[in-house]
Amino acid sequence: MARAISPRRKWTITVIAWLLGLAIFFPILWTVLTSFKTEGEAIASPPSLVAFDWTLANYFEVQARSNYFKYVGNSIVIAVGSTLLGLLIAIPAAWAMAFSPTKRTKDVLMWMLSTKMLPPVGVLVPIYLIFRDTGLLDSRIGLIGVLTMINLPIIVWMLYTYFREIPGEILEAARMDGASLAKEIVYVLTPMALPGIASTMLLNIILAWNEAFWTLNLTASSAAPLTAFIAAYSSPEGLFWAKLSAASTLAIAPILIMGWFSQRQLIRGLTFGAVK
Amino acid sequence: MGKITLDKVSKSFGQTIVIPEIDLVIEDGEFVVFVGPSGCGKSTLLRLIAGLEDTSKGTISIDGEDVTGAPPAKRGLSMVFQSYALYPHMSVRQNIAFPLKMANEDKEAIARKVEDAARILNLTDYLERRPGQLSGGQRQRVAIGRAIVRQPKAFLFDEPLSNLDAALRGTMRLEISELHQSLKTTMVYVTHDQVEAMTMADKIVVLQAGRVEQVGSPLELYRSPRNLFVAGFIGAPKMNLIDGAEAMKHSAATIGIRPEHIRLSPESGEWTGTVGVTEHLGADTLLHVAVDGVGQVTVRADGEYQVRSGDTVRLTPAPDKLHRFNAQGEAF
Numbered sequence: 001m002a003r004a005i006s007p008r009r010k011w012t013i014t015v016i017a018w019l020l021g022l023a024i025f026f027p028i029l030w031t032v033l034t035s036f037k038t039e040g041e042a043i044a045s046p047p048s049l050v051a052f053d054w055t056l057a058n059y060f061e062v063q064a065r066s067n068y069f070k071y072v073g074n075s076i077v078i079a080v081g082s083t084l085l086g087l088l089i090a091i092p093a094a095w096a097m098a099f100s101p102t103k104r105t106k107d108v109l110m111w112m113l114s115t116k117m118l119p120p121v122g123v124l125v126p127i128y129l130i131f132r133d134t135g136l137l138d139s140r141i142g143l144i145g146v147l148t149m150i151n152l153p154i155i156v157w158m159l160y161t162y163f164r165e166i167p168g169e170i171l172e173a174a175r176m177d178g179a180s181l182a183k184e185i186v187y188v189l190t191p192m193a194l195p196g197i198a199s200t201m202l203l204n205i206i207l208a209w210n211e212a213f214w215t216l217n218l219t220a221s222s223a224a225p226l227t228a229f230i231a232a233y234s235s236p237e238g239l240f241w242a243k244l245s246a247a248s249t250l251a252i253a254p255i256l257i258m259g260w261f262s263q264r265q266l267i268r269g270l271t272f273g274a275v276k
Numbered sequence: 277m278g279k280i281t282l283d284k285v286s287k288s289f290g291q292t293i294v295i296p297e298i299d300l301v302i303e304d305g306e307f308v309v310f311v312g313p314s315g316c317g318k319s320t321l322l323r324l325i326a327g328l329e330d331t332s333k334g335t336i337s338i339d340g341e342d343v344t345g346a347p348p349a350k351r352g353l354s355m356v357f358q359s360y361a362l363y364p365h366m367s368v369r370q371n372i373a374f375p376l377k378m379a380n381e382d383k384e385a386i387a388r389k390v391e392d393a394a395r396i397l398n399l400t401d402y403l404e405r406r407p408g409q410l411s412g413g414q415r416q417r418v419a420i421g422r423a424i425v426r427q428p429k430a431f432l433f434d435e436p437l438s439n440l441d442a443a444l445r446g447t448m449r450l451e452i453s454e455l456h457q458s459l460k461t462t463m464v465y466v467t468h469d470q471v472e473a474m475t476m477a478d479k480i481v482v483l484q485a486g487r488v489e490q491v492g493s494p495l496e497l498y499r500s501p502r503n504l505f506v507a508g509f510i511g512a513p514k515m516n517l518i519d520g521a522e523a524m525k526h527s528a529a530t531i532g533i534r535p536e537h538i539r540l541s542p543e544s545g546e547w548t549g550t551v552g553v554t555e556h557l558g559a560d561t562l563l564h565v566a567v568d569g570v571g572q573v574t575v576r577a578d579g580e581y582q583v584r585s586g587d588t589v590r591l592t593p594a595p596d597k598l599h600r601f602n603a604q605g606e607a608f
Contacts, residue, residue, distance in 0.1 A: 019535075030563065168361065170362075172328050172355075173361035175327075175348040175349055176354060177349075177378055178349040178378035178379055179349065179374075192363075
């Protein structure tokens, strides 16, 4: 493991890593900075990085024009709701695929993933019509349903990978000990796979939180989440960069904070099984 | 009660036949060991009894009740796995209590039974620990504790000692035997180690390629193996199997003589040979002797016997301990 790295090389690598990190983070930083500028400064050329008149006016105006907390509420309900519903369906599905595979299990997994390759716009019209006819348009229930279906393949795949790491003998022991299938999943499988389930849940909440295509197309006002809140500021009257930035900052803040506190779980989840 | 009857049980995975067809009766309270080389189907047979695998044909009954299609939970059996298969997220106490919890016993009864099991197995001080904080032997004891708490009809052991070091294996062997004596419950034990089979079993079932080669008490198998496979498998060191001219003298295709049934003398004897490798075990010394016209013969000598590599020795097989086998490898 120990490989001699010269101090110069180490410095170069560190600088490159920082530059790359900054480049990735820059759009978010720029959005946050812009949100504190006036509209005039926001479109000024050349732009100033920090030397501008800091103002909170955009935030007040955004809150005055639209009720931020209503959107946050919708986002939370939709993201958490679709994730929990997804887990409820995916845990037994992944259990079956991981511990009781058949000749077709791999095909089923591939087929599930293939639905992610379909451009969503291809099914927009049928789904829109179904939603219209069933009265699900602009409802949180409808969005929870759609987002659950959209993200289900990813949840099943992630859980499947985790479950595969659990020795089958332990589940057999539970069966010998008199556990029914449901008890085996509740008392043995789920607690053992808890780190995996947690990171799957976190990732899925983030995906659902940021999902814009379906949330924008299937909502108008009452079920609109934060994506619609942001979109409202790229309006026909023109772009208001500063207010758009303020709205974006408000929209990403909750998920950014959540991601920050759970980053260890997330990294473990995303790299799971890659290194043994 | 725990009488297990296998009636024409067979198992195949797709085209591969793992167990052709087996009839076997395990009496209540018996300690039965399935022994055989790896891949002989002994674990599969145990898993069929447990219900972890479905039988392809035939019926399995426990105490006269047909359980062929019953799930593991409904068979009233306990199992100890090779990997122990403890629940890593539960304490020792919770692990042992798990079968009772699944049986919906009340909390007080569970607590009492767990304490009892822990006392029998010397685990009282470790009840609050997690399996990860225990040594191999302690984990094995927890696995046994989990098996005994709910007083099953029979215990199934799947190579439970193969992950332990030699010294601990000896101790645990004794503990399991003592447990059997005190509980008097049927035990079915799978191992590839014939020493475990010989020392623990009331009845040994020798398996090869899914077929039962012989069933009998350890001494029956030792004294009168039915065929060449059993003769070579039971007993350590292995029985000397000799064919050719020497076997013809006894009008057999192959003759067998155990290393401990050969008399050793420097002066006179039936065979003359040169000592090759000697293995000093302390009480005994194993001599590997190249005998003219016979081949390599292993002889068990007294530990005090003075002999060196290259010495010439005379050997006399005890005539009443000689095993004769025909061309099909069957004893006669």
